[in-house]
Amino acid sequence: MIKRTSATIAALLLSFSGIASSPKFVYKPASKDQIAQPNQKVIGSHIERFTKPYEVQRLSDDVYWISVSNYNVSLVVGDKSVLLIDAPHGTGARLLEAIESITDKPLSAILYSHAHADHVGDSSIIANKLKHRHIEVIGTQEVQSALISHGVTMPLAVTRVISDSFHFEGHKINVFDNFNGHTPDNTVFIINNSDRKIIHAIDLVHPDQLEFRSFSNVEDAIAYKHDIDFLLALDWDVMVTGHSNLGYKADVEFVRDYVKDVQNYIRQGLAQTDFNKHFKGDSPFSWYAGYTNEIIDYALAQMTKKYRHSREEEFDIVARSHVRVMFWAMFARTL
Numbered sequence: 001m002i003k004r005t006s007a008t009i010a011a012l013l014l015s016f017s018g019i020a021s022s023p024k025f026v027y028k029p030a031s032k033d034q035i036a037q038p039n040q041k042v043i044g045s046h047i048e049r050f051t052k053p054y055e056v057q058r059l060s061d062d063v064y065w066i067s068v069s070n071y072n073v074s075l076v077v078g079d080k081s082v083l084l085i086d087a088p089h090g091t092g093a094r095l096l097e098a099i100e101s102i103t104d105k106p107l108s109a110i111l112y113s114h115a116h117a118d119h120v121g122d123s124s125i126i127a128n129k130l131k132h133r134h135i136e137v138i139g140t141q142e143v144q145s146a147l148i149s150h151g152v153t154m155p156l157a158v159t160r161v162i163s164d165s166f167h168f169e170g171h172k173i174n175v176f177d178n179f180n181g182h183t184p185d186n187t188v189f190i191i192n193n194s195d196r197k198i199i200h201a202i203d204l205v206h207p208d209q210l211e212f213r214s215f216s217n218v219e220d221a222i223a224y225k226h227d228i229d230f231l232l233a234l235d236w237d238v239m240v241t242g243h244s245n246l247g248y249k250a251d252v253e254f255v256r257d258y259v260k261d262v263q264n265y266i267r268q269g270l271a272q273t274d275f276n277k278h279f280k281g282d283s284p285f286s287w288y289a290g291y292t293n294e295i296i297d298y299a300l301a302q303m304t305k306k307y308r309h310s311r312e313e314e315f316d317i318v319a320r321s322h323v324r325v326m327f328w329a330m331f332a333r334t335l
């Protein structure tokens with residue numbers, strides 16, 4: 001009785017704190033049969049996700065999340081065959097096993113989110129294993145061009161170029177090619193299926209953790225900030241991300257606020273740091289190193305106060321890279 005009362009008081013206290021404003025994610029084992037309910041995620045730590053051959057979570061009647069070694073893809077089941085969105089390097093054989101556990105329908109097409117081989121490199125492995133079958137490889141013009149200019153040979157070349165939207169066996173897939181932060185060719189897809197709006201957005205948000213180093217080696221940190229805002233503006237329910245867990249709007253809001261804080265603390269640091277006091281020695285490199293480090297150290301100290309608690313290890317690995325990459329992006333544009 002006493003325990004129940006304490007729990008009730010604790011719940012009441014939480015309901016008045018900021019914590020209560022974040023949604024209560026429900027963590028359940030992955031299920032290929034039961035459709036994930038709103039705010040449902042897949043239970044298990046990162047290391048557990050690595051040790052399983054694969055995990056499948058149903059997101060709607062015909063769309064599935066498949067995770068292999070902490071790399072995630074989407075699967076769309078059509079009338080006669082299936083469409084795989086992305087084919088991460090090193091996952092091809094297990095992806096085919098996972099697909100066979102879901103449906104008898106053959107794989108007929110692979111859609112690329114962007115030209116990074118770690119997310120699409122095993123398309124060739126999959127095609128080799130299915131050599132009796134023709135696989136259509138779908139992507140935007142930008143993805144097709146990026147694969148050529150990168151000179152990577154591992155992923156299959158794009159054979160069908162898409163823009164605004166396209167149809168796959170009864171499903172309309174909306175295409176958003178205006179994401180430019182992670183890479184200029186990064187493409188986001190939204191599929192409406194059985195009252196669920198599923199978004200496939202790769203290397204932008206990593207639910208349940210801080211973002212990877214330099215916001216996943218972002219090519220343009222300012223564009224990345226716009227990508228996060230645009231993700232929030234789009235209409236969707238559940239997100240398939242490239243890594244980690246299922247994502248929801250609250251996960252994106254966390255990243256939006258984190259990025260906003262990085263930018264605000266950099267602006268404060270810029271406003272209070274005097275370049276002149278760093279004129280020491282004869283090397284412009286050392287002047288700029290002293291000046292920029294003072295600003296970055298200031299912003300990092302503010303971020304530490306706000307975000308390090310209870311995630312010390314990951315914060316210490318990635319936070320400085322977040323501040324540094326955003327600083328240089330802002331500095332170049334005098335923002």
Ligand SMILES: [Zn+2]
Nearest residue numbers: 114116119203
């Ligand atoms: Zn990438």
